[in-house]
Amino acid sequence: MNNIYPDDSLALHTDMYQLNMMKSYWELGDADKNAVFEVYFREHPFGIGYAVFAGLERVVNYVKNLSFTESDLDYLRETQDYPEEFLTYLKNFKFTGTIRSAIEGDLVFANEPIMQIEGSLAECQLLETTILNVVNYQTLIATKASEMKTVVGNDPLLEFGTRRAQEMDAAIWGTRAAFIGGADATSNVRASKIFGIPASGTHAHAMVQAYDSEYEAFMAYAKTHKDCVFLVDTFDTLKTGVPNAIRVADEMGDKINFLGVRLDSGDMAYISKQVRAQLDEAGYPDAKIYASNNLDSKTILNLKMQGAKIDVWGVGTRLITAFDQPALGAVYKLVSIEDKNGNMRNTIKLTSNAAKMSTPGKKQVWRITSNEKGKSEGDYVALWDERPDLEDELFMFHPIHTYINKTVENFTAVPLLKDIFADGELVYELPHLEKIKAHAKESLTALWDEYKRILNPEAYPVDLSQKAYDNKLAIIKETRKKMKALENK
Ligand SMILES: Nc1ncnc2c1ncn2[C@@H]1O[C@H](COP(=O)(O)OP(=O)(O)OP(=O)(O)O)[C@@H](O)[C@H]1O
Numbered sequence: 033m034n035n036i037y038p039d040d041s042l043a044l045h046t047d048m049y050q051l052n053m054m055k056s057y058w059e060l061g062d063a064d065k066n067a068v069f070e071v072y073f074r075e076h077p078f079g080i081g082y083a084v085f086a087g088l089e090r091v092v093n094y095v096k097n098l099s100f101t102e103s104d105l106d107y108l109r110e111t112q113d114y115p116e117e118f119l120t121y122l123k124n125f126k127f128t129g130t131i132r133s134a135i136e137g138d139l140v141f142a143n144e145p146i147m148q149i150e151g152s153l154a155e156c157q158l159l160e161t162t163i164l165n166v167v168n169y170q171t172l173i174a175t176k177a178s179e180m181k182t183v184v185g186n187d188p189l190l191e192f193g194t195r196r197a198q199e200m201d202a203a204i205w206g207t208r209a210a211f212i213g214g215a216d217a218t219s220n221v222r223a224s225k226i227f228g229i230p231a232s233g234t235h236a237h238a239m240v241q242a243y244d245s246e247y248e249a250f251m252a253y254a255k256t257h258k259d260c261v262f263l264v265d266t267f268d269t270l271k272t273g274v275p276n277a278i279r280v281a282d283e284m285g286d287k288i289n290f291l292g293v294r295l296d297s298g299d300m301a302y303i304s305k306q307v308r309a310q311l312d313e314a315g316y317p318d319a320k321i322y323a324s325n326n327l328d329s330k331t332i333l334n335l336k337m338q339g340a341k342i343d344v345w346g347v348g349t350r351l352i353t354a355f356d357q358p359a360l361g362a363v364y365k366l367v368s369i370e371d372k373n374g375n376m377r378n379t380i381k382l383t384s385n386a387a388k389m390s391t392p393g394k395k396q397v398w399r400i401t402s403n404e405k406g407k408s409e410g411d412y413v414a415l416w417d418e419r420p421d422l423e424d425e426l427f428m429f430h431p432i433h434t435y436i437n438k439t440v441e442n443f444t445a446v447p448l449l450k451d452i453f454a455d456g457e458l459v460y461e462l463p464h465l466e467k468i469k470a471h472a473k474e475s476l477t478a479l480w481d482e483y484k485r486i487l488n489p490e491a492y493p494v495d496l497s498q499k500a501y502d503n504k505l506a507i508i509k510e511t512r513k514k515m516k517a518l519e520n521k
Pocket residue numbers: 296297298299300301302324325326327331334335338
């Protein structure tokens with residue numbers, strides 16, 4: 033390859049195999065066949081009982097602007113032996129299909145469609161990689177933040193991760209996802225500017241090192257800022273750090289708001305209790321204790337258990353990188369395709385592991401909420417033409433262990449997958465981020481505590497309708513029969 037091209041489009045932000053398949057479909061006259069793909073993941077991350085859906089806004093912007101630029105086409109012309117007619121097809125490419133999706137802040141569960149992409153086979157194929165790239169990461173981080181927020185409760189949770197994130201996009205979009213899931217503010221000023229997330233910040237060890245003494249450093253900060261949180265662990269938190277912070281607060285009086293101190297090392301249970309006593313004794317009972325240093329849900333939970341006197345939690349690495357599980361593993365599977373006669377044929381990906389077998393057919397997910405209890409009874413995955421919302425009672429059963437079942441009455445069934453694009457047109461108004469965050473919080477209140485606890489939660493029911501179940505079994509049988517016939521040939 034001789035040239036390096038400008039990075040002026042996201043059309044090639046995809047895996048080569050998508051273009052390989054697009055070319056085959058186009059050359060063989062299959063590109064315009066109607067197809068339906070669905071996105072789902074197989075296990076909740078971090079061992080918790082749900083996930084918080086995020087990533088839709090970025091997917092919408094990507095799809096809206098999706099087109100191959102001249103430089104994309106020049107690059108393909110130089111590196112691939114594509115016929116000029118295929119390049120012309122790509123040049124005229126525009127997404128004309130339909131996307132239905134969970135909305136950001138929705139709780140989503142394993143083994144149910146969280147997005148559905150319907151359109152020409154070629155266009156659906158092109159979108160796969162980017163959609164998974166975005167939704168896998170953002171949903172993972174929103175879920176991690178939700179787990180952490182469950183642990184910190186009403187204490188503020190600050191997102192500090194930019195310096196540790198997997199590069200800039202992860203910092204920016206990870207911060208946004210963290211805010212949706214439960215973070216209250218971010219240290220990333222650009223994310224604050226772009227998304228309107230509250231920005232929050234103290235100061236670093238560098239500032240203490242930059243002056244001749246800790247006292248001078250705190251004083252320098254206090255003379256130049258109204259709101260002051262002093263980082264007190266550079267030398268000795270209890271012997272010098274907190275006493276210097278108190279001295280500066282005393283001397284500056286009303287000229288500053290002494291908001292508190294930040295701890296960033298040592299035994300934070302022990303130290304925070306001592307610091308609390310020092311601050312109280314000095315007449316600063318309202319000064320808060322901030323903590324940071326490789327915090328994660330488990331550490332925070334343990335610190336709380338030990339009675340740590342920490343009021344504000346700054347979390348970086350372990351939130352923004354989803355340290356304990358770095359991938360969600362959502363997949364994009366073809367569930368229905370137009371056959372030679374123009375009819376839709378439901379498809380399956382067979383595997384020996386029943387739990388890994390995809391569910392064929394275009395589907396809708398119905399969230400079933402008890403009218404009496406106001407809580408979600410489970411999700412009911414039905415074929416597209418079914419209307420459980422019009423039924424008086426629903427028989428819900430586990431899709432593998434079918435003897436686990438219940439009949440639900442007096443319920444409301446709300447579809448999870450909402451129209452986002454219809455025949456290429458954006459029909460969904462992207463909500464403000466604050467609204468998305470509030471939606472995530474409300475969604476959690478509709479979930480029984482048993483599904484929300486972060487250790488060994490009960491499995492939230494994601495059940496198949498009888499019709500979807502029968503359809504799946506029939507297709508498995510039919511596909512196995514076909515395979516056998518081929519083996520015997
Ligand atoms: N009381 C505690 N119980 C459980 N974990 C704690 C407690 N206090 C601190 N931690 C956590 O233990 C880990 C200690 O890490 P590390 O060895 O880096 O800390 P450190 O002593 O602060 O050293 P450094 O100065 O290098 O940051 C951190 O993740 C911290 O959040």
